[in-house]
Amino acid sequence: MIQIDASQGEGGGQILRTALALSIITQQAVQLKNIRAKRSKPGLMRQHLTCVRAAQAISGATVEGDALGSTQLSFKPGPVKAGEYAFAIGTAGSCALVLQTILWPLLFADAESTVTIEGGTHVPMSPSFEFLEFSFLPAIQKMGVHAQLELLKHGFYPGGGGKLRAELKPWHTQAALDLQSRGERISQHGLCLIANLDQSVADKQLAEVRRYLNWNAEDVVHQGLRNSHGVGNALVLNVQNTEHTEIVTSYGDKSKSSEFVAQQACTEMKHYLASDAAVGEHIADQLVLPLALVGGKFTTNIISEHFKTNCAIIQAFLNVVFKIEKLNAHCYLVEVGAEVQKEK
Template identity: 45%
Template sequence: MLEIDGKEGGGQLLRTALSLSLCTGQAFRMEQIRAKRSRPGLMRQHLTAVQAAREVGDALVSGAVPGSMTLQFTPRTVRGGEYRWSIGTAGSTTLVLQTILPALWLAGVSARLHLEGGTHNPLAPSADFLADSFLPLMRRMGLNAQLSIERHGFYPAGGGALTMGIVESTAPAPLHLAARGELLEMSATALMSSIPGRVGERELDVIARRLPIAAEHRHIRQAIGSPGPGNTLMVRVQNAEIVELFTAFGERGVSAERVAELVSSEVSRYLESGAAVGPHLADQLLLPLALAGGGSFSTQTPTAHARSNAALIEKFLPVEIEFEQKGSDQWWVSVTR
């Protein structure tokens, strides 16, 4: 039973532990879960990830109740098939997907996953990010999966729906991304639900001033069937080797111009860094590369999430993850056995 201290981490530490436990068969006990957060312990979105991992891995679980700060998880056999989970809030569906996806991939089984909850909310990768940035790289590593957005769900209403189909896939292969390659195209999309169209126009006006995106690549898109209001501004940077998607979210009290300034600044920093991988995608590449037994990429300054994830991965798997600074905002990340 692997003992893990969850005091310094958030929900991501728990999700990574669940994912690695399913992949390796290693049981774990996590204590002091989210102890330093204003609302410590397990919340609804974390419990949905635990439930999903329990069902997919036929696991024995104790401590999976709201507010619990201790969880014990013992996986048995990873099983494919059809699954449905509802978070019941605007909690992120994509984080639940990423918890169980590696285990289904590694087991070489087919599955169809249906999730309801948030699809576009702060502090989590959006469904568009998974579809445009994350999954294409996973396909290069051997994963055969498709994601479809049936309904958009924004914070705080939620109510979104995603479906992912996974076909039996080959074992993860190493991936190396030293450079992003030639810039092929940049585009911007204001995704709107029950928000005046003028808000999206104001966001795109700022984008036009801050980034070299032509008028024909600036779009306003209406969300599909969202039960509540919401606004997301996305900038897609398509390079020869990788697609990065940068996102900012409209919220009460924050002007449309401010939303556009935030995402524009993030894109500009990425372009100036010369790195292949943005900081958020870098967080999510570590686990697949570790399962593949190797890989490397250039990225911007690593986040605290990336470093804590790396330390936890090294507890479960016989790999070493190194971060080496190459410039003011460029780092080299390598995963080796």
């Protein structure tokens, strides 16, 4: 059984999600201790518990420690099983992060799967649905993944109530990723989502986007959501290039001004655009696991602690070497493959 101290590095829920996914893929049992020990509320929150239950459902795993607040977990998987699955987090916990846990194992199943997840689709500290659909999905399709995503209902923090669906086909033809350049700019787009809020929120945020990024009026739009459960606000910035679409999302709440929410997203996008990198910080985190599975390379503008921690957990399960080369002040080449293994 692989032993993992989940307080290492960044110490967040990503350690749990990566460990569960690779435990199923490699059929190696895992025991985690000190889960989320550095957080203000340590242990398994409802979102993380849903990740565990979802991983258990698709693999018939034997699990110990799967309780709210638990800081230790034992997970012994069986073979992954394709099927039609539905999971409800019960809070505004991230649907995207639950999907992240079971996506890669289900791609190794012998038949198609459908997954429906209820919870938060646009919540802080997690990927937005637009990120999944327009940035993450096209990137992994370059690796031979066949998947479709559908947003059934928006869900914001703290109300939740969102729903997404994923249709996944077996990953029969696997291709190493080569994403070293973003290519030429095709379009830029700012979308402000508001649920049960005054339109002035969107007006202020989009005006700030135009000012900060020097975008035109036709580059920004707002969407009022009438069927959302509770109030919510998300600002989604989209820059489409020939090789990659970068998505940056920031979320509003009562403690932040509309202008501040816009500035958060704009600052992150501006840093990305000022670099030579193909992908930004957050999708780099998401690509490192499939890169470890089938090889490849990409460039990113930031190597975060989150990224480094994810690499360490992956290496607990897989005999891979991550080669990270600093090309310039704001561009790093990340590489996994046979030639990297030989260098080791």
